[in-house]
Amino acid sequence: MxxxxxxxxxxxxxxxxxxxxxxxxxxxxxxxxxxLSFKFVSLNTLSDKLFQPDKHGGLIFTSPRAVEAAKMCLEAEERREEWNNSIKEKWNAKSIYVVGKATAALVRNLGLNPLGEDTGTAEVLSRLILEREDTNILPLFFPCGSIKREVLPTALRENGVPLETLTVYQTAEHxxxxxxxxxxxxxxxxxxxxxxxxxxxxxxxxxxxxxxxxxxxxxxxxxxxxxxxxxxxxxxxxxxxxxxxxxxxxxxxxxxxxxxxxxxxxxxxx
CATH class of the missing domain: 3.40.50.10090 (Rossmann fold)
Structure with missing residues (x-):
């Protein structure tokens, strides 16, 4: 059929x-x-954030497109070299949260170690984050799309876990x-x-x-x-x-x- x-x-x-x-x-x-069709935005800001891991408590990726945006920030040879030599290990000392196996696989391609690939939904991932994190951490950094659901940000903020979001792609009909x-x-x-x-x-x-x-x-x-x-x-x-x-x-x-x-x-x- x-x-x-x-x-x-x-x-x-x-x-x-x-x-x-x-x-x-x-x-x-x-x-x-x-x-869907996608347009990437704010990549300069995203690059700045990705290369300042000391300012954040961890990363959150809930879509392959957000990881793709991060990958675009590493295309320049000097940026990739800096990422591989020092930056990715600083991120790996923190928590890298993901939803889904496809997103997890792309995150691994960046040299990062994902947590939560079996969560399946933002609701379940938010519970995992709340189990692992407390209110004293630096803000978790969440690059996301323009039409993301507010489930995860709302759950974290209601429980006092600091979060910083950045729209890195816009979604439209193909x-x-x-x-x-x-x-x-x-x-x-x-x-x-x-x-x-x-x-x-x-x-x-x-x-x-x-x-x-x-x-x-x-x-x-x-x-x-x-x-x-x-x-x-x-x-x-x-x-x-x-x-x-x-x-x-x-x-x-x-x-x-x-x-x-x-x-x-x-x-x-x-």
């Missing part, structure tokens, strides 16, 4: 996307359509999104399953998917990468057939494969 993945390709992966690969192992053909969706439905027909990977994906894609699916909408098994995305889907009246237990390719593919073994129409659309 055909599965539509509404996500960006994994950065730096020369092989097949892991979600496509995992779904293929379950006998399903998957197509990936990028939903300019070719509607065209790519129309081409997919024209060539492949209505997919058996559609997977969303973020609340932004729900916001930008859902109405187009509804329109293109027509009266076949209730036959689609809608999948969510995690609870935050599932909440956004439910809030829009979608019947969520499955959600990944953890935000990994293996868990999402297993959930979709299980959902596709059952074929009753979903009647819970508003």
């Amino acid at each position: 055909h599965v539509l993945l509404l996500k960006e390709p994994r950065d730096g992966d020369s092989g097949p996307d892991p979600y496509i690969k995992e779904l293929a192992s379950h006998g399903h053909k998957a197509t990936l359509i990028p939903v 300019p070719d999104l509607e065209k790519n969706l129309k081409n997919f439905f024209k060539e492949q027909g209505t997919p058996a399953s559609v997977a969303f990977f973020s609340p932004s994906g729900v916001k930008f894609c859902l109405e187009v998917v509804r329109r293109l699916s027509g009266d076949q909408l209730t036959q689609i098994k809608f999948a969510a990468i995690g609870p935050t995305t599932e909440e956004a889907m439910t809030a829009e009246g979608l019947c969520v057939s499955c959600a990944a237990q953890k935000p990994t390719a293996e868990h999402l593919a297993a959930a979709i494969a299980k959902a596709l073994q059952h074929f009753p129409r979903c009647e819970c659309f508003k």
Whole structure:
């Protein structure tokens, strides 16, 4: 069966996307359509912060894009040399918090040692941070996107853990999104399953998917990468057939494969 993945390709992966690969192992053909476009901002300020570890109590990365912004600050040879010779070890003496395996892998590529890759959500990560940190530390530094959720900053501030945020990328709808969706439905027909990977994906894609699916909408098994995305889907009246237990390719593919073994129409659309 055909599965539509509404996500960006994994950065730096020369092989097949892991979600496509995992779904293929379950006998399903998957197509990936990028939903978002990104513009990096404030990189000079980010660079200054990254090269002043003594002013912060640790780092927080909750998205691959934030790590990508950090990587861009290390592109100059002299900066990379300074990072490798001294700066990264100063950061590694502190806590480097992350959400998700993809973000953790990119953080390791910077030479940093991540904590929390199995947390899965900002809510769970915030609890881990509160267990480990106290109110006397220097501010944790959190480079983030323009449409980040406020769950983590709110939890830390309400508990007195100092935090400094910096917007390092802005998120917008991918300019070719509607065209790519129309081409997919024209060539492949209505997919058996559609997977969303973020609340932004729900916001930008859902109405187009509804329109293109027509009266076949209730036959689609809608999948969510995690609870935050599932909440956004439910809030829009979608019947969520499955959600990944953890935000990994293996868990999402297993959930979709299980959902596709059952074929009753979903009647819970508003």
